[in-house]
Amino acid sequence: MSELLKKEREIVIPGEILAQGMDFLPGENTYRENDNIYAKALGLVYVSGRVIKITSLSGPYVPMVGDRIIGKVIDITMTGWRIDTGTAYSGLLNVKDATTRFIKKGEDLSKIIAIGDYVIVMITQVTSQRLIDLAMREPGLKKITGGRIMKINSHKVPRIIGKQASMVNLLREKTGCEITVGQNGLVWVRGTPEGELKAEGAIKRIEERSHESGLTESMDAFLGGK
Amino acid sequence: MKVALRKVWTRSWVVNKMTYSKRLDERKNDELRPMDAKAGVIPNADGSAYFRAGKTTAYVAVYGPRELFPKFKQDPKKGLLRCHYAMMPFSGSGERIRPGTSRRAQEISMVMEQALLPVIDLSEFPNSVVDVFVQLPQTDAGTRCAAISAAAIALADAGIPMKDMISSVAVGQVDGTIVADLSYGEESYPAVVSDIPVAMTHNTKQITLLQMDGEISKEDLVKALDAAKSATEKVYDVQMKALKSKFSVENKK
Numbered sequence: 001m002s003e004l005l006k007k008e009r010e011i012v013i014p015g016e017i018l019a020q021g022m023d024f025l026p027g028e029n030t031y032r033e034n035d036n037i038y039a040k041a042l043g044l045v046y047v048s049g050r051v052i053k054i055t056s057l058s059g060p061y062v063p064m065v066g067d068r069i070i071g072k073v074i075d076i077t078m079t080g081w082r083i084d085t086g087t088a089y090s091g092l093l094n095v096k097d098a099t100t101r102f103i104k105k106g107e108d109l110s111k112i113i114a115i116g117d118y119v120i121v122m123i124t125q126v127t128s129q130r131l132i133d134l135a136m137r138e139p140g141l142k143k144i145t146g147g148r149i150m151k152i153n154s155h156k157v158p159r160i161i162g163k164q165a166s167m168v169n170l171l172r173e174k175t176g177c178e179i180t181v182g183q184n185g186l187v188w189v190r191g192t193p194e195g196e197l198k199a200e201g202a203i204k205r206i207e208e209r210s211h212e213s214g215l216t217e218s219m220d221a222f223l224g225g226k
Numbered sequence: 227m228k229v230a231l232r233k234v235w236t237r238s239w240v241v242n243k244m245t246y247s248k249r250l251d252e253r254k255n256d257e258l259r260p261m262d263a264k265a266g267v268i269p270n271a272d273g274s275a276y277f278r279a280g281k282t283t284a285y286v287a288v289y290g291p292r293e294l295f296p297k298f299k300q301d302p303k304k305g306l307l308r309c310h311y312a313m314m315p316f317s318g319s320g321e322r323i324r325p326g327t328s329r330r331a332q333e334i335s336m337v338m339e340q341a342l343l344p345v346i347d348l349s350e351f352p353n354s355v356v357d358v359f360v361q362l363p364q365t366d367a368g369t370r371c372a373a374i375s376a377a378a379i380a381l382a383d384a385g386i387p388m389k390d391m392i393s394s395v396a397v398g399q400v401d402g403t404i405v406a407d408l409s410y411g412e413e414s415y416p417a418v419v420s421d422i423p424v425a426m427t428h429n430t431k432q433i434t435l436l437q438m439d440g441e442i443s444k445e446d447l448v449k450a451l452d453a454a455k456s457a458t459e460k461v462y463d464v465q466m467k468a469l470k471s472k473f474s475v476e477n478k479k
Contacts, residue, residue, distance in 0.1 A: 042469060060385065
């Protein structure tokens with residue numbers, strides 16, 4: 001007999017038994033041993049069909065192909081730039097993936113992007129050893145100029161963006177700032193000094209209250225009243 | 227100082243003709259000291275925890291997975307777990323403890339790593355390191371157990387993949403009586419005493435730490451290890467509550 005031992009959206013800690021029997025399948029952050037499915041991380045239980053998975057509430061950002069992230073240039077190599085991704089692994093941005101402009105042999109790459117600059121880039125490849133390839137040749141991907149960078153928990157990024165980008169659009173509209181949210185938890189805000197401060201406060205507030213329902217409405221009131 | 231203590235104890239022992247039938251702090255033989263735990267006490271860390279058992283307090287901060295230096299220590303197959311144990315200078319009841327590492331601190335850091343590693347899965351983080359820093363502001367025996375119990379909470383809080391929780395407590399024998407969670411007074415009791423720190427996984431009850439100081443008979447050792455099973459279970463309840471309440475408090479806010 002198979003039995004689910006935890007409720008949907010219940011908080012579990014590592015090692016807790018989630019289900020007994022072979023009718024369920026272990027998904028993300030879970031594992032099977034004999035008849036039981038156990039939790040492998042701290043998080044919330046989700047059941048979809050027969051698959052049980054755990055959405056973790058904390059933990060490192062895991063680089064995924066297709067993610068748009070914000071990174072800091074930490075080094076310049078022969079063929080491109082080394083970017084700090086905010087994880088244990090740095091990414092490589094090759095010259096040919098960085099710009100459409102023709103670059104002469106032996107040209108000084110620091111004239112194009114210097115060490116310490118922030119860039120919005122997309123992850124194009126991640127290997128098993130966590131070597132990361134980056135690209136910057138799509139609309140919206142660019143070197144960052146001006147504004148400010150802030151760091152949030154990468155697990156809260158979906159709440160900052162909201163359903164169909166409703167939250168980030170609300171922030172843009174109410175603060176008049178240009179806002180880009182990297183999947184790795186780095187956020188770039190550029191606007192008037194007052195607008196930037198307001199946006200920063202709002203983003204911190206969303207991070208703190210990420211679990212609340214109806215957050216977009218309450219943020220609307222929060223930003224409107226100010 | 228130790229000599230003086232011993233004299234006082236011996237005298238009272240002789241006067242009262244006391245075998246160890248009642249514990250110094252009047253606990254039951256299988257009763258642990260009052261415990262208290264909290265997750266997420268250090269905002270700057272990726273994960274953190276506080277654990278208290280009686281007068282022993284441990285704070286743990288976890289950082290990582292992050293890039294590992296020196297580079298020759300990197301393992302391309304899995305991440306490394308690195309523990310750092312330190313008692314604060316004023317934490318003990320005796321002399322000031324010199325800050326910085328010591329032979330004892332190095333040993334405890336090593337046994338902590340070995341006690342925690344069996345449940346931690348760092349295969350997803352090659353070439354990286356997870357750093358675990360332990361500070362003990364106040365100590366009264368059982369520091370390595372408090373450190374391991376707190377570290378397990380902090381690692382779970384940091385979102386590190388773990389197959390199970392690790393709970394740790396000391397058991398032992400004082401003058402023929404099997405007791406759980408010895409205090410310093412019991413460890414230094416003037417009779418045949420043994421102090422056995424044990425760490426166990428929750429589900430399978432596998433032992434990941436087993437050390438001993440003192441003397442014990444084979445029969446008593448078996449009994450003591452049996453007592454450790456129910457004792458670590460009590461620690462586990464405190465750990466679970468600490469982790470769950472961190473997020474349920476957030477839910478109520």
